[in-house]
Amino acid sequence: MMQENINVMARVRPLSERAGLNQKSCLSVDAANSTIYVEKNKEFYKFNKVFDENASQEAIFDTVAKPIINGFLEGKNGTIFAYGQTASGKTFTMLGPNINEHNDDNGIIPRTIKEIFSVLDAKVENKPDSFKYSIKCSFIEIYNEQQYDLLKKTTLKNNINKIAIYQKATFGKAEEKEVESYDACLKLLKHGWNQRTTASTSMNERSSRSHAIFIIRLATEELAETKVITRSSCLNLVDLAGFERQSQTNNIGVQIRESYAINNSLSTFTHVIRQILDGKKFISYLDSKLTTLLRDSLGGNSKTTVIFNIHQDAQFITDTVSVLEFAKSVKEIKNTISINKSVSCEDVETWKTEVLRLRQENEQLKSHQQHDEITDKEAYQRVMLYFENDTAQTKARRVEIQKKTAEYKRRLAMLSVKKDDSDSDDEL
Ligand SMILES: Nc1ncnc2c1ncn2[C@@H]1O[C@H](COP(=O)(O)OP(=O)(O)O)[C@@H](O)[C@H]1O
Ligand SMILES: [Mg+2]
Incomplete structure (x- = not known):
């Protein structure tokens, strides 16, 4: 077992190219020194790594995801969160603009799937008689404090299956699909993603108001010397709902309730982080669906990286500063990571x-x-x-x-x- 701080990285998205928007940047990025400087409050924010607007999806994957994947392949749980205000680039970072097999713009999730299968298949090829693995995936959306299973095909009105969430921090009732290849896994991801988009077009703004979590479970069996070593690990890839300020949106009726539910799960997320940092004995993980599902990733048994997506447009400065301040506190959280491994007797x-x-x-x-x-x-x-x-x-x-x-x-x-x-x- 070892203690490790949550890794905090930031990515600043380019200003929109749409003509007539007349956008101005409110910050400057020093990627070499991993700092962001905000003019308004004359503050430098330093993180484990900072990416400017020119960073490629590949570079993000190599720095953000690779270390987590390496741990995952040797039996350590891993989590990657994307956090930021709406339109700051969370989905672009996690998924990409769309999901295609050969796409330089592919984000962290499709690249992760590719990497995992290529490493595991090479290992099987190398040791066909002494190494076996199985991969199971689930895909969950949390919207308005309800959990939905994106992999379940259904004809329900809203096209998505609602599932109960259990108090134990397991994904027990979400469908887990076993997949044997990169292609099959990518197909699954696309299917789930389409379900999410379908739901979001019939319900305004849904996709930016919901959390999406793609979960990969790995089990391996390896013969070493005279023993059988089994390992199991879980990787959570999370596209969080947009950080949204009540004061800056003109929400009414249902939208206020939705907004509250999102802010409730996001504010529980921040509250939980505060409790961990204050060394509280009782952490209120169960106060929201999101923190219930991801309790191991916050102060638990998981290698965790949060990538903060930053909007540099000057009109969003207030939210940008809140996100950066929050990022500063997340850096302090320590997780205790162990390898989920057992050696047969x-x-x-x-x-x-x-x-x-x-x-x-x-x-x-x-x-x-x-x-x-x-x-x-x-x-x-x-x-x-x-x-x-x-x-x-x-x-x-x-x-x-x-x-x-x-x-x-x-x-x-x-x-x-x-x-x-x-x-x-x-x-x-
Ligand atoms: N680093 C980037 N490079 C190019 N376009 C980006 C980048 N980040 C975001 N975008 C674009 O900005 C828009 C909003 O990004 P999106 O990922 O949907 O935001 P979020 O998921 O945070 O609401 C999308 O059109 C996306 O393609
Ligand atoms: Mg999004």
């Missing part, structure tokens, strides 16, 4: 013994199935009746034995254990 001797034991059981079952020699008619009928019920079970058990034996032999072969009589190749 089985070893070569256990496998050999198991092969022998399975072979004996198999022999018994074999003779059990060979009933030709029985001559006594009544006994024969009794046995036949017994076998009718028993045959399927016996067959299934023998198949299971074959599989297990093959697996143990694979491990032994992999370890180049000297062949002895426990490993003679008789037919099962």
